[in-house]
Amino acid sequence: MSNVLAVLSGIIIAGYAVAGLFFVRFWRRTKDRLFGIFGLAFWLLCLQRILLALSADAAAEDRVYLYLIRLLAFLLIIAGIVDKNRDAGRPAA
Amino acid sequence: MTPSVLSEPLRAFIREHIASVEQVEVLLLLYRSSPREWSAVAVGRELRIDPVSAARRLADFRERGLISVRPADDALVYWYEGSSPSNDRMISELDREFRDRRTTLISLIFSTPSDDLRAFAEAFRLRPRNKD
Amino acid sequence: MARVIYALCAITSLVCTWLLLRGYMRTRARLLLWSGLCFAFLTLNNIVLYIDLEVVSSVDLSVIRAVPAVIALALLIYGLIWETR
Numbered sequence: 001m002s003n004v005l006a007v008l009s010g011i012i013i014a015g016y017a018v019a020g021l022f023f024v025r026f027w028r029r030t031k032d033r034l035f036g037i038f039g040l041a042f043w044l045l046c047l048q049r050i051l052l053a054l055s056a057d058a059a060a061e062d063r064v065y066l067y068l069i070r071l072l073a074f075l076l077i078i079a080g081i082v083d084k085n086r087d088a089g090r091p092a093a
Numbered sequence: 094m095t096p097s098v099l100s101e102p103l104r105a106f107i108r109e110h111i112a113s114v115e116q117v118e119v120l121l122l123l124y125r126s127s128p129r130e131w132s133a134v135a136v137g138r139e140l141r142i143d144p145v146s147a148a149r150r151l152a153d154f155r156e157r158g159l160i161s162v163r164p165a166d167d168a169l170v171y172w173y174e175g176s177s178p179s180n181d182r183m184i185s186e187l188d189r190e191f192r193d194r195r196t197t198l199i200s201l202i203f204s205t206p207s208d209d210l211r212a213f214a215e216a217f218r219l220r221p222r223n224k225d
Numbered sequence: 226m227a228r229v230i231y232a233l234c235a236i237t238s239l240v241c242t243w244l245l246l247r248g249y250m251r252t253r254a255r256l257l258l259w260s261g262l263c264f265a266f267l268t269l270n271n272i273v274l275y276i277d278l279e280v281v282s283s284v285d286l287s288v289i290r291a292v293p294a295v296i297a298l299a300l301l302i303y304g305l306i307w308e309t310r
Contacts, residue, residue: 004288005287008288008295009291012294015298016298019302022305026213026309030108032210032214067230070230070234077241081240081241081244084217085217085219085220209256209257212252213257213260216257217244219244
C-alpha cells in the first residue's frame with residue numbers, strides 16, 4: 001500500500017470513528033434511535049475501512065466481502081430512515 | 094409534598110416539540126386565547142419578542158400540526174383549535190405546569206437537545222408532519 | 226451482485242444528501258449543511274468506488290477514491306464540533 005493511501009486510510013478510519021462517537025453521544029442525549037443507528041453505521045464503515053487497509057495486499061475478489069460490511073452500514077441507515085418515518089405522530093423513541 | 098417531577102408524557106411532548114421557553118409562551122398564548130387569531134406581528138407585540146422570531150415559531154408549530162393557519166390580508170394568521178385529544182391534553186398540562194411548576198419546566202426545556210439535533214432528525218422525515 | 230451492493234450504497238448516500246440539504250434549506254440549521262455535504266462527498270466516493278471496481282480495471286483508483294471520503298469526514302466532523310451545543 002502506498003504511503004499516501006495509508007495516510008488517507010488512517011484519516012478516514014479515525015474520521016468514521018469520531019463521527020460515530022458523536023452520533024452515539026447524540027443518541028444518549030436525545031434518546032432518538034436515528035442517532036444510534038447512524039453511530040452504528042459509521043462504526044461499521046470504520047471497521048470496513050480498517051479491514052480494507054489491513055488486507056490491502058490481498059486479491060481484489062477476496063475483498064468483496066468487505067463491501068458487505070459497507071452494505072450493512074448503508075442498510076442500517078435506510079432502516080433508520082424508514083423507522084423515523086413510521087414514528088410519525090408519536091413522541092421520539 | 095408533591096415530587097417535582099413532570100409526567101412522562103409531558104416530558105416526551107417537550108422533548109418532541111419544545112426547545113425554548115419562547116416557544117412555550119407562543120404556544121400557550123394561542124392556546125389560552127383560542128380560537129382568537131394572531132399574526133406574527135401581533136404575537137411579537139404581545140409577548141415583546143422579535144416578530145421574525147415569532148413568525149418562525151408559529152410556522153414551526155403549524156408544521157408540527159399543533160396550530161392552524163390561514164392567509165389573511167397580507168399576512169398569515171394562526172390560531173389554536175383542538176388538533177387532537179392527546180395534544181389538547183398535553184398542552185393543557187403544559188399550561189398548568191407553566192403556571193405551577195415553572196422552574197421545573199424550564200430546567201427540563203434547557204436540558205432538552207438543541208434545535209440542531211432536532212433539525213437533523215427531522216430532516217429524515219420524508220414528508221413534513223401532518224395534523225393528527 | 227457486487228454491482229448491486231455498490232449501487233445501493235451510492236443511492237443511499239445520495240438520498241441522505243438530498244434529505245439533509247433539503248432540511249438545511251428549510252431550517253437553516255448549519256449542522257445539516259455540513260452533514261449534507263459529507264454525504265454528498267460520500268456519494269462521490271461510492272460512485273468512484275463503483276467505477277474503480279466495476280468499470281476501470283487497469284488503473285487503481287484507491288487514492289482518488291479516498292480523497293472524497295477524507296473531505297466528507299472533515300466536513301462532517303467540523304460540523305459536529307462547531308455546530309452543536
